Amino acid sequence: MLNDLKIKKLKPTDKVYRVADHSGLCLEIRPAGSKFWRYRYRFHGTAKMLTIGQYPEISLAYARAKTMEYREQLAKDVDPVSFQKNEKKSAIQSHVDTFEAVANEYLETKKNLKSKDWTTLRIRYLKKDIYPAIQNKPIKDVDSLDVKEILDNAIARISSGGIHTGEVKTTLVRQIIGEVMRYAIVTKRITNDPTYALRGYIQRPEVEHAKPVDAADRPYIMFKIDNYNGFQSIKNALKVLIYSMLRSIEIRRGEKRFIDFEEKTWTIPVASRKEIQEGKRNMKKNRTHIVPLSDQVLEIIKKQFELYPDSEYIFPGDNGVSMIGKTTLNMAFKNMGFPHITMHDFRATASTDLYEADFNSDWIELQLAHVKGDKTRASYDHAKWMSGRREMMQTWANMVDGWSSKADQSIIDEYNLFKPKKKPLD
Incomplete structure (x- = not known):
């Protein structure tokens, strides 16, 4: 058996x-003077040998301990060479397959299938909430406790802002x-x-439906x-x-090319895959939607068109060219003194009032873009019911x-008396 004195x-x-120690362990001395621990064994009748490490970095005691591990593996019919290769492969794979690496790979596969907004949203929450906890952790080691801590x-982070729970x-x-x-x-x-395991861990608050x-x-x-002291395009x-019973996204993204003055229609076209990837979906459901225009809307x-000739949008934002911001319309209503009213509430209002006026339910649902079934059937229904829906939309605009005829004139007079006077132009 070897000892440090003999080895030196x-x-x-x-x-x-090579000089044997015992149980298959030996020290290999090479012409350059380096010494390596090697373990010799037979597996299923085949002679094999693997390297444990270099002496003196790998001590005699450690080499003997590793030899015992390999003998235990042989007793369980496990080939130590194959086991060692798998350990190295697993260590390399753990480094490659961190949560961040797999997340980046996943996002890359969705690059040509999802919009930029979809990707941006995920990157935002990955960086803010997920990566600080498990960015460099092998994905195979991420467990439910990790996820619970992240949630x-x-x-706590989101609710600390005081705006959202x-x-x-x-x-x-x-x-x-x-x-x-x-x-x-x-x-x-x-x-x-x-x-x-955490599907029901976060209890979502009840959805407040439009009313x-x-x-x-x-x-x-x-x-x-x-009388709103805001941009004319926002007021219009x-x-x-x-x-029109349109959603705010459909108003914001409405383009002049959608308008046909002769037919008196606003036709929202299907967005292409490229447009969807660029975040240019024209409406909630990506299908053609035709809106017959009332006299009020046409005017x-x-x-x-006259006020903003340089914009591709019907209703540009404050610069007179670009799209209206996501929250602009709701914020305008809040500033007018209606913080309890959302843009979606007007669709609910139209739906309720038109049902009470006994209009065809199919016309109402189609006008709200609540369309079931295939796109071909939807296009057919648009053409089939155009005359009836045109009458319905004019009736709604008149309603x-x-x-305004029911407004209290005293309140209006009081408002006009104290509202800020516009300064004359120089």
Whole structure:
């Protein structure tokens, strides 16, 4: 058996030679003078040998301990050479398959399938809430406790701002982690999704559905829009949103090319795959949607074309060219004194009032773009019911105009008396 004194006395020769210790362990002395621990064994009748490491960096005691490990593996019918190769491969793979690396790979696969907004949203929450906890952790080692800690920290971060309680956005954080995990399962990195156990951990608040605008508010809506100290395009956009039953995204992204003055229609086309990738979806459901235009809407749109000839949008933002911001319309209503009214409430109002006026339910649902079935059937219905829907939209616009007749003149007079006077132009 070897000891450190004997090992130091071993001198190199012009050929490699080995000196046995015991149990298959030996020290290999090479002509250059280096000494390496080697383990010799037989596996299924075949002679094999593997390197443990160089002496003195690898001590005699450590080499003997590793020899015992290899003998235990042989007793279990495991080849130590294959086991060592798999360990190295696993260590390399763990470095390659960190959560961040797999997440980046997942996002890359979606680059040509999803919009830029979709990708940007995920990168934002990955950086803010997910990477600080598991960025460099091998994805196979991420467990439900890791996910729970991320969710707890995310809801604390979001709710600390005082604007949101955090449940909805924290649920999105869990969803993003789950997307990456399921991609890892498909690509055979892992076998289980640790987010599955936490599906009900974050209780989302009840959704506040759109509700019809209160009768007490209706008489003053158009009056306050007219007297709003804001950009004319925003005021006109608000009016058309109310008259047309369109969503705010459809108003914001409405382009002049969608308008046919002869047919008196606003046709929202299907967005191409490239447009969707660039975040240019024209409406919530990516399908053709035709809006018959009332006289009131036509008049406003004609004015917009005259006021903003250089913009591709019907209702540009403050610079007169670019698209209106995402929150601009709702913020305008809040500034007018209607913080309790959202843009979607006007769609609920139109739906309720038109049902009560006994209009065809199919016309109403189609006008709201609540279309079921295939796109071909939807296009057929648009053409089939155009005459009836045109009458319905004109009736709705007249009903909206009728709100103002119920306003309390004393309140309007008081408003006009104290509203800020416009300064004369120099």
